[in-house]
Amino acid sequence: MKLLIITQKVDKNDSVLGFFHGWIREFSRKFEKITVICLEKGEVDLPENVKVFSLGKEAARRAASQKFLKPPQLNKRRFNGVNPSEIQDKFHGVNKVIKRIIYILKFYKYIWREKKNYEIVFAHMNQEYVLFGGLLWKILGKKIFLWRNHPKGSFLTRVAVWFSNKVFYTSPFSYTARFKKGMMMPVGVNCESKVKSLSQLNKNQFNGTGKVYKGESLKILYLGRVAPVKNIEVIIEAMKILKEKGIKFQLSVVGDALEKDEEYYDELKLKVKSLKLEKEIKFLPGVPNKETLKVYAGYDIFINATETGSMDKTIFEAIFAGLPVITSNKALRDFFGAKYADLLLFKEGDADDLSFKIEKIREFFCDFEGEKMVLELRKKVEEEQSLEKLSERLFKIFKEEENNA
Structure with a gap:
């Protein structure tokens, strides 16, 4: 099977999302090919059957740090009756919108360009990816799986669930636990340590x-x-x-x-x-x-x-x-x-x-x-709750859905 993973960040050194780098490595043992699209890419060390494409948040960070995307420096005097801080706030707002448009365009570019390199879509944590890509993936005949574990949800969550073949969660109190498509999963702890006592x-x-x-x-x-x-x-x-x-x-x-x-x-x-x-x-x-x-x-x-x-x-x-x-x-x-x-x-x-x-x-x-x-x-x-158990269950579920096509 060939898998497309959509996630926030791939960086083995990240203090919050670094665990997902280990997830990808574990998944690579079972899947023929894995394509990853992430909002931000840091340091990666993954097998040859894994390709990682970034939407460019790390590049935007570098540009901001080099002042390419910073607002012009204005003095404290009011400019034509407008407070300079208001101008800077508007700049930040416009800048944020522009970056999001760029991310969305890149997202569509990658999911279309790589369409022959995946049959299964696994969207991790963010329902927005399913909302943006769901219709296209349905047209292309891709199977869609959403991982979402949060106590709150909305109409958009329901739309994302509708697009998805299955929805995964780890807490029975998650918003997504109420849906028939919902499946409770292991949390995915790396238990490879040989320490036993x-x-x-x-x-x-x-x-x-x-x-x-x-x-x-x-x-x-x-x-x-x-x-x-x-x-x-x-x-x-x-x-x-x-x-x-x-x-x-x-x-x-x-x-x-x-x-x-x-x-x-x-x-x-x-x-x-x-x-x-x-x-x-x-x-x-x-x-x-x-x-x-x-x-x-x-x-x-x-x-x-x-x-x-x-x-x-x-x-x-x-x-x-x-x-x-x-x-x-x-x-x-x-x-x-x-x-x-x-x-x-x-x-x-x-x-x-x-x-x-x-x-x-x-x-x-x-x-x-x-x-x-x-x-x-x-x-x-x-x-x-081990990562090995999680990987086995996901592979089995993906395979069953593919066979039911």
């Missing part, structure tokens, strides 16, 4: 006798994109409660913010300062997905406060790396099972409940039960 995985946490947290400083980690939907402020508020109770801890917020979320990132830093938690909470830059296993190994607990409906892959990566995970995502209840769900799930947006669950985890890991739990959940990640 927790003592190898996380020397900071396990020493073969069970960890006793009492009197020690807890090392807590949030890793992922910094954005309002991640509710990182709830984690910070929980840290304040822990400090008031005299519990020693260190929280690291590891991740970068998109340009549109930089203000939120700044607000988080101000919040930490206002709560006088600068010594306990550190903000660190994001790391490439290929290096995250080493990051997880330096911590005791992983926390994720993203709203239910999404499904952050970092939750399963942290479990695979040997960390207990505390999350507010109700979609994890079945995965944790009745045995551990009440311990690992906290009420969404509730800092008090989160701080309480952290205390319970401290107590739980005072004997071997904690290590037993992490081993059980890690095995479930390997068996149910």
